[in-house]
Amino acid sequence: SAVISQKPSRDICQRGTSLTIQCQVDSQVTMMFWYRQQPGQSLTLIATANQGSEATYESGFVIDKFPISRPNLTFSTLTVSNMSPEDSSIYLCSVVQAVAGYEQYFGPGTRLTVT
């Protein structure tokens, strides 16, 4: 399975600032995604990170608020812009390896608290 690392693992940020989260995978993967998990909730897909092109956002998420980059097949960043306390969540990077079937793995997550 792919080994996924995320930086930072956690952060406490002031309202109105931005935070960029990095996701690094140890092998080339077919697809990369970003998810949000609000406190006590399930996971919600923010967007699909497309290599070399703009990310594909889900309903309710916009590029201005959550800009995403994916410069190559093993790395992606998610920025949470102009943060408010409602953005306090765990943000998870996820990758798909389409070998021997479809397997989707998740990074350790970034725990964000906005004050």
Add this chain to the structure above:
Amino acid sequence: AQKVTQAQTEISVVEKEDVTLDCVYETRDTTYYLFWYKQPPSGELVFLIRRNSFDEQNEISGRYSWNFQKSTSSFNFTITASQVVDSAVYFCALLAAGNKLTFGGGTRVLVKP
């Protein structure tokens, strides 16, 4: 549209008891995958199993077993002889057309010593 329902929000058991987590899904696609993930208190999401829609064989892995019933659109998960380390939130998820995972609401399992 895809939907996954985990009706049990929290289950509390005493160590060594068996616990079964229910998962019911909805999709119009004939080809799809079902997943179970474990999220311990540390927060990471641990992949447990993937099952495709054409494989209805039940599976056992150690103390874990899964029962896939296409006729009732269910993919239930049983932990046999539960241990304190099994305490976590468990998510069932569905992948159908569009390559996007849809998660259930999760079931929190608390195993008391």
